[in-house]
Amino acid sequence: xxxxxxxxxxxxxxxxxxxxxxxxITLPEGFAAVVVHxxxxxxxxxxxxxxxxxxxxxxRAGRDGGIVCLRDTDDDGKADIVERFxxxxxxxxxxxxxxxxxxxxxxxxxxKLPVDSLVPTGEPELIVDGFVRDGQHAAxxxxxxDDGRLYVNCGAPANTCQEQMRTPGSQGxxxxxxxxxxxxxxxxxxxxxxxxxxxxxxxxxxxxRNCVAMDAHDDSVYIxxxxxxxxxxxxxxxxDSDDNxxxxxxxxxxxxxxxxxxxxxxxxxxxxxxxMVGPEYGGDGKTASTNENYQDPIQAFPAHWAPNGVMIxxxxxxxxxxxxxxFVAFHGSWNRAPQMQAGYNVTFTPFADGEPSGGFEVFADGxxxxxxxxxxxxxxxxxxxxxxxxxxxxxxxxxxxxxIWRVFYVGESE
Amino acid sequence: MRFLLCIxxxxxxxxxxxxxxxxxxxxxxxxPDAPITAEALTxxxxxxxxxxxQCHQYDGSGVPAMQPALIDNPxxxxxxxxxxxVVLRGMGGTDSALPPSGEYAMTMxxxxxxxxxxxxxxxxxxxxxxxxxxxxxPEQVAAVRSKLE
Numbered sequence: 001x002x003x004x005x006x007x008x009x010x011x012x013x014x015x016x017x018x019x020x021x022x023x024x025i026t027l028p029e030g031f032a033a034v035v036v037h038x039x040x041x042x043x044x045x046x047x048x049x050x051x052x053x054x055x056x057x058x059x060r061a062g063r064d065g066g067i068v069c070l071r072d073t074d075d076d077g078k079a080d081i082v083e084r085f086x087x088x089x090x091x092x093x094x095x096x097x098x099x100x101x102x103x104x105x106x107x108x109x110x111x112k113l114p115v116d117s118l119v120p121t122g123e124p125e126l127i128v129d130g131f132v133r134d135g136q137h138a139a140x141x142x143x144x145x146d147d148g149r150l151y152v153n154c155g156a157p158a159n160t161c162q163e164q165m166r167t168p169g170s171q172g173x174x175x176x177x178x179x180x181x182x183x184x185x186x187x188x189x190x191x192x193x194x195x196x197x198x199x200x201x202x203x204x205x206x207x208x209r210n211c212v213a214m215d216a217h218d219d220s221v222y223i224x225x226x227x228x229x230x231x232x233x234x235x236x237x238x239x240d241s242d243d244n245x246x247x248x249x250x251x252x253x254x255x256x257x258x259x260x261x262x263x264x265x266x267x268x269x270x271x272x273x274x275x276m277v278g279p280e281y282g283g284d285g286k287t288a289s290t291n292e293n294y295q296d297p298i299q300a301f302p303a304h305w306a307p308n309g310v311m312i313x314x315x316x317x318x319x320x321x322x323x324x325x326x327f328v329a330f331h332g333s334w335n336r337a338p339q340m341q342a343g344y345n346v347t348f349t350p351f352a353d354g355e356p357s358g359g360f361e362v363f364a365d366g367x368x369x370x371x372x373x374x375x376x377x378x379x380x381x382x383x384x385x386x387x388x389x390x391x392x393x394x395x396x397x398x399x400x401x402x403x404i405w406r407v408f409y410v411g412e413s414e
Numbered sequence: 415m416r417f418l419l420c421i422x423x424x425x426x427x428x429x430x431x432x433x434x435x436x437x438x439x440x441x442x443x444x445x446p447d448a449p450i451t452a453e454a455l456t457x458x459x460x461x462x463x464x465x466x467x468q469c470h471q472y473d474g475s476g477v478p479a480m481q482p483a484l485i486d487n488p489x490x491x492x493x494x495x496x497x498x499x500v501v502l503r504g505m506g507g508t509d510s511a512l513p514p515s516g517e518y519a520m521t522m523x524x525x526x527x528x529x530x531x532x533x534x535x536x537x538x539x540x541x542x543x544x545x546x547x548x549x550x551x552p553e554q555v556a557a558v559r560s561k562l563e
Contacts, residue, residue: 134507
């Protein structure tokens with residue numbers, strides 16, 4: 001017998017007044033958003049402390065620092081105090097105990113963050129150094145696993161592992177030497193200073209081109225990988241521009257120790273729903289990989305959407321179907337020409353038992369400010385980082401101006 | 415490709431048809447204000463679409479933090495020799511390439527397999543489309559290539 005549903009207002013605690021038009025984004029019915037800040041600078045990832053303080057990593061450090069600290073003092077959802085600190089710039093940012101960890105492009109540091117202090121104190125402590133100093137895929141997203149380890153994405157400084165980088169027809173190196181120090185996720189002791197990459201770390205997973213979207217959750221690390229670029233311009237004998245625009249999926253994986261997602265030797269063809277041999281390694285667009293060491297994605301997203309944030313929702317505020325599911329922030333494509341660019345949204349994938357239980361849906365959209373984007377610079381805003389607040393609100397950062405949204409549920413719940 | 419096509423038409427209309435422009439100072443080696451031919455722009459545009467557009471975009475606007483814009487780029491409007499060297503050597507990624515730009519993450523492959531004429535026409539198109547600057551001649555490309563060898 002079905003139990004009748006009792007509907008009560010979701011607002012057990014006071015929610016802020018939504019910003020007019022939800023600050024320019026569209027949301028599912030029952031959700032609203034307040035703009036926390038109109039623009040803190042070129043924002044990357046974001047994290048929220050148990051007391052509601054917000055920390056945002058900046059891609060470029062301004063004169064006052066590369067980390068922005070925001071505090072709402074009157075519960076209207078908007079930042080009333082804005083502080084900046086840290087002679088660092090980068091992407092990864094995460095809180096643990098009384099420490100704020102920062103993933104700069106070539107190192108990981110941490111700052112002491114006393115209870116109730118908005119701004120850290122003291123000098124940064126170097127935790128991990130020695131990452132390859134190459135600008136390509138240098139972002140270092142970080143997170144802490146249930147095992148207490150610090151997980152660091154080490155993106156491959158390449159599109160694939162060609163003898164001559166991004167050069168038409170150039171073949172792939174085998175074995176790919178990049179995989180010794182990048183193209184994977186490593187874990188480190190979060191309390192040990194001056195560790196060197198990769199010698200002092202543990203290579204947790206490999207075959208990963210670049211995983212800016214990474215969330216350590218339970219005993220796994222969930223990632224959404226940036227798929228390969230330039231199929232048609234590098235191998236025009238096998239692919240046309242539509243193939244390049246549509247085929248190489250952005251792969252969501254549930255990683256465990258030893259996982260291998262097959263980069264650079266393969267890519268996931270979203271049209272065939274199959275892992276294919278890369279053209280640098282003898283593939284021709286029609287040859288599927290037979291290597292069983294490479295795991296399949298748990299979900300394939302459209303090509304080139306550029307997943308830059310993933311978050312398994314652990315909050316209690318949103319309706320039941322959202323709990324344990326995955327939000328993904330897509331920065332938006334640049335490699336789909338001559339087709340229109342795509343992405344520039346936040347999706348949601350419902351989960352059951354730790355894996356997708358259905359397809360993804362666009363959760364938040366409208367960031368770009370226009371329907372058709374031909375070039376990334378046309379986008380007003382680009383979704384970048386995701387975080388959950390202590391009340392279960394979803395925070396979204398934007399990389400163009402650093403606009404910060406807080407999304408909350410205002411509908412009815414069970 | 416409306417933007418690309420408009421550039422070609424405008425460039426041809428002006429650069430091949432403007433006979434009453436004030437005289438420019440004589441160049442030391444090659445004439446920078448030599449007429450741009452329709453064939454050069456057509457080939458240059460086709461090469462841009464094939465080799466450059468995916469990264470630098472249809473309108474030369476680049477990708478923030480990844481690939482630089484060609485519009486308002488001092489290197490595009492500046493000394494042809496540097497621009498030619500960028501194409502021949504690439505930027506970042508290999509020891510033979512020019513140093514990577516700290517501001518942009520992506521490396522650029524060398525395109526030294528293109529002929530002198532192809533590189534000249536490609537850069538002529540880029541300079542005309544995005545910087546309103548004069549042509550680059552195959553002889554200039556050959557001179558830079560020779561210097562690098």
